[in-house]
Amino acid sequence: MIAKxxxxxxxxxxxxxxxxxxxxxxxxxMKDYTPTLAEMLKNVPEGFLxxxxxxxxxxxxxxxxxxxxxxxxYGKNLGQFVPIFAIIMAFPVFAREIExxxxxxxxxxMSRRKLFNVKFFTSLVxxxxxxxxxxxxPIPVSWIIGEKLDTGLVFKxxxxxxxxxxxxxxxxxxxxxxxxxQVKPLIASIALLAGTTVLGGFVRVLSALNTYSYVLxxxxxxxxxxxxxxxxxxxxxxxxxxxxxxxx
Numbered sequence: 073m074i075a076k077x078x079x080x081x082x083x084x085x086x087x088x089x090x091x092x093x094x095x096x097x098x099x100x101x102m103k104d105y106t107p108t109l110a111e112m113l114k115n116v117p118e119g120f121l122x123x124x125x126x127x128x129x130x131x132x133x134x135x136x137x138x139x140x141x142x143x144x145x146y147g148k149n150l151g152q153f154v155p156i157f158a159i160i161m162a163f164p165v166f167a168r169e170i171e172x173x174x175x176x177x178x179x180x181x182m183s184r185r186k187l188f189n190v191k192f193f194t195s196l197v198x199x200x201x202x203x204x205x206x207x208x209x210p211i212p213v214s215w216i217i218g219e220k221l222d223t224g225l226v227f228k229x230x231x232x233x234x235x236x237x238x239x240x241x242x243x244x245x246x247x248x249x250x251x252x253x254q255v256k257p258l259i260a261s262i263a264l265l266a267g268t269t270v271l272g273g274f275v276r277v278l279s280a281l282n283t284y285s286y287v288l289x290x291x292x293x294x295x296x297x298x299x300x301x302x303x304x305x306x307x308x309x310x311x312x313x314x315x316x317x318x319x320x
Contacts, residue, residue, distance in 0.1 A: 073182070077194040080168065081161065088157055089202045095149050096209060099141075106134045137219035141210050142290075146229040150206055151288040155265050158237040161199040162244035163258040165191050166315065171253045175320050188315045192308070196241055203237055204230065229290035232297070236287040239300045240265065242307035249314045 078085075133139040169175040169191075178187055207230040214221040243264065247257035265283075272282025279285065286296050 073187075073190050074194050077191055078198065080164075081195055081198065084160055084164075085198055085202060088160060089206070092150060092153060092157070092206050093209070096145060096206070099144055099149060100213065103137070103140055106140065137214065137217075138221050141214075141221060142225060142229075145210060146207075146226070146290055147288050151229075151233070151290075152284070154203070154233050154236050154287050155240045155283060156262075157203065158199060158240035159244045159258065159261040159265065161195060162241045163248055163261060164254045165195050165245055165248050167248040167251045167254045167257050170251070170320065179320065184316050185312075188312050192245060192311070195245075196238070199237060199241060200234060203233055207233055225290065228292050231292050232287055232290055235297055235300050235304075236283050238304040239283065239307075242304040242311065246307045246311040246314070249311045249318070 134143075166175070169178060182190075208226065210221055211223055211226060240261065244257055244261040247260045248254075251257045251260075268281040269284055271278045272280065272285065280296060280299060283300065286293075286300070
């Protein structure tokens with residue numbers, strides 16, 4: 073059953089993994105063009121970049137490997153894809169079986185409890201595995217090219233990325249369980265991610281809804297970490313309960 077689950081998810085698993093890995097490789101290559109970029113930005117009208125948060129000090133620091141990787145890989149490229157990566161890995165987990173009407177055949181072979189656990193945790197483990205490799209790959213690269221990287225900060229980012237991944241994976245699986253096709257859980261999850269990001273970004277009292285402000289900073293603060301983890305547990309429970317009681 074685990075082999076079947078991996079077979080079902082291998083296309084989106086490898087596509088997403090190599091897409092993000094390619095983004096990292098491109099980022100490393102672009103590092104050599106940082107001085108050229110700094111020279112080009114000097115021609116931009118004074119004050120324009122400051123409004124975007126790009127100061128002269130920030131541009132100068134980009135030539136430092138540690139600052140460059142932390143801000144551009146964890147604080148932008150990988151961090152921005154973490155919720156989307158979790159959603160793409162989770163949306164067809166149950167909805168595909170329901171849409172293809174293969175769920176009845178699987179339920180003949182094993183109990184609902186075992187089937188839910190196998191499908192949920194197999195997909196989650198492979199998602200965590202891909203994320204861990206992508207989050208830690210700058211460490212061996214730094215060793216190879218002889219650059220210093222703050223590994224403590226890297227592991228903090230990995231921790232908040234895994235919490236964020238678990239939250240959006242659990243939410244999407246819930247939509248996958250209650251949907252009858254694969255499109256609805258994908259649209260619902262993306263819409264919820266967009267809505268919570270906008271609300272959290274513009275309404276201060278709802279700032280906790282914006283998971284991007286959490287994952288891009290890489291700060292393992294207690295309350296957001298606890299709230300997101302517990303929210304993931306609640307959606308996992310709701311998914312399991314819905315799967316046990318739904319009439320297939």
